[in-house]
Amino acid sequence: xxEQRALALNGRxxxxxxxxxxxxxxxxRELIRAILWRELNQxxxxxxxxxxxxxxxxxxxLAVYTVVFTTTIKISAAAANDTTHxxxxxxxxxxxxxxxxxxxxxxxxxxxxxxxxxxxxxxPSETLVWIAMLRSLVYAAISFAVFLAFELYMTGGIPxxxxxxxxxxxxxxxxxxxxxxxxAALGAFTRDVSHLMITIVPVxxxxxxxxxxxxxxxxxxxxxxxxxxxxxxxEMARQILLFGSLPxxxxxxxxxxxxxxxxxxxxxxxxxxxxxxxxxI
Amino acid sequence: MSSDxxxxxxxxxxxxxxxxxxxxxxxxxxxxxxxxxxxxxxVLRDIDLEITKGDCLGIVGRNGAGKxxxxxxxxxxxQPTYGTVNTRGSIAxxxxxxxxxxxELTGRENVLIGGAILGMRRQFIxxxxxxxxxxxxxxxxxxxxxxxxxxxxxxxxAFAICAHADADILIIDEVLxxxxxxxxxxxxxxxxxxRRRGTILFVSHGLAEVVALCNRAIWVDGGHIRAAGExxxxxxxxxxxxxxxxxxxxxxxxxx
Numbered sequence: 070x071x072e073q074r075a076l077a078l079n080g081r082x083x084x085x086x087x088x089x090x091x092x093x094x095x096x097x098r099e100l101i102r103a104i105l106w107r108e109l110n111q112x113x114x115x116x117x118x119x120x121x122x123x124x125x126x127x128x129x130x131l132a133v134y135t136v137v138f139t140t141t142i143k144i145s146a147a148a149a150n151d152t153t154h155x156x157x158x159x160x161x162x163x164x165x166x167x168x169x170x171x172x173x174x175x176x177x178x179x180x181x182x183x184x185x186x187x188x189x190x191x192x193p194s195e196t197l198v199w200i201a202m203l204r205s206l207v208y209a210a211i212s213f214a215v216f217l218a219f220e221l222y223m224t225g226g227i228p229x230x231x232x233x234x235x236x237x238x239x240x241x242x243x244x245x246x247x248x249x250x251x252x253a254a255l256g257a258f259t260r261d262v263s264h265l266m267i268t269i270v271p272v273x274x275x276x277x278x279x280x281x282x283x284x285x286x287x288x289x290x291x292x293x294x295x296x297x298x299x300x301x302x303x304e305m306a307r308q309i310l311l312f313g314s315l316p317x318x319x320x321x322x323x324x325x326x327x328x329x330x331x332x333x334x335x336x337x338x339x340x341x342x343x344x345x346x347x348x349x350i
Numbered sequence: 351m352s353s354d355x356x357x358x359x360x361x362x363x364x365x366x367x368x369x370x371x372x373x374x375x376x377x378x379x380x381x382x383x384x385x386x387x388x389x390x391x392x393v394l395r396d397i398d399l400e401i402t403k404g405d406c407l408g409i410v411g412r413n414g415a416g417k418x419x420x421x422x423x424x425x426x427x428x429q430p431t432y433g434t435v436n437t438r439g440s441i442a443x444x445x446x447x448x449x450x451x452x453x454e455l456t457g458r459e460n461v462l463i464g465g466a467i468l469g470m471r472r473q474f475i476x477x478x479x480x481x482x483x484x485x486x487x488x489x490x491x492x493x494x495x496x497x498x499x500x501x502x503x504x505x506x507x508a509f510a511i512c513a514h515a516d517a518d519i520l521i522i523d524e525v526l527x528x529x530x531x532x533x534x535x536x537x538x539x540x541x542x543x544x545r546r547r548g549t550i551l552f553v554s555h556g557l558a559e560v561v562a563l564c565n566r567a568i569w570v571d572g573g574h575i576r577a578a579g580e581x582x583x584x585x586x587x588x589x590x591x592x593x594x595x596x597x598x599x600x601x602x603x604x605x606x
Binding site for chain 1: 366367375376425441443445451453459462466468469
């Protein structure tokens, strides 16, 4: 008797179809909108400059990094000859990296933060991950707008390939959703995941081509860098936003395929543990 | 077995996983298929229950008997360890001191989010805000963060939201106990009206309320349904047991 029951604890059978995550997100769109709107409001409600901070933060960061990496520490070949280009290149790296980092930091405690919803009401916990992703996407979009203004001002034009940016943003967001689902479910069981993220993310910024480009690396190091899917996104974003060139189609398709795998992998993991999470959190 | 059931529990059991420490939780996730790293705490065992449309079911029992867990199973908040739970129609739960409020948000913001959780559209909630505020009757506290609320205000607001949800099944878990009499009267009147269009599950320690409102009652004791039937008979048996059985800690025993 008990063995059979114990088995049931871990595996609740659910059918996850290809469209399931999207259908559910659409089904709960009102809820997602309500909580997202509240979170965005809350972040800036009590501050004097409100949305100004969202613009000031990336600019300040950019200024500091540009000065440091073009004057004292030269880690990229590009830094030596063209400061403007280099700082724009860092800017793209930072936007992409910070978008991912914010979510990865938050994911392990996401369910803990919203325990009042999960335990006390009939709440679709997976939507919390959508909300977190959309929230970070809004901040990334603000930084991106600042970037475009900056690029226009510094170089006098934006390559029209920049219009292709949604083709990078969508798979990137799907990949982040997958990672966040995975970390959120894992983080519900142990706080170690949260500490692990706080430890490794600041290191990852140097393992990702944020302050340098993949072309600065030796071929072997470049292979390793591309194991990190964020690398490909940063490099492709630089191509379409800075150089006006199209990314290699094979790289693009491979990156999309990996992102989709991460998306569904994360969702399946979350779905598998969703019923247990309520009891242990 | 009638065909117009709205809630049906068939041989339902629920065990919580009790972990000695956080490491065991991680091990369970990673290696759970090979070994069990937790102890079980059986809250409910072998529950058979069928509720038909228009029922008002009273649930009585001592603390830790499994009443809230039974409601959580019916809501689908947690999954049964074995057995099946089926429901028909939408559910609005007013669970004990909760209703899923974010303590940092004001009452009004919580109404908007709480309404969205119950599946109401934004405009629908906004249209009914005055009515909800009126029902809750907490005045200017509606615009204060919920963390400053008294437990009475809390349940007033929680009940007010659910009362406006137009759900098919209303689940009320001990919320009336913390409200004052004026509010209780308001709620009881609402429940009486509601019975004509929906089904109610009503957990209460106020046995008189159960007798007055419900047409059926169950007594949950130690994870089993110890008695079921007429509210008067069930509550009397329960009351009798309260006076004769001792209040020991045995019933919170973890393990098999």
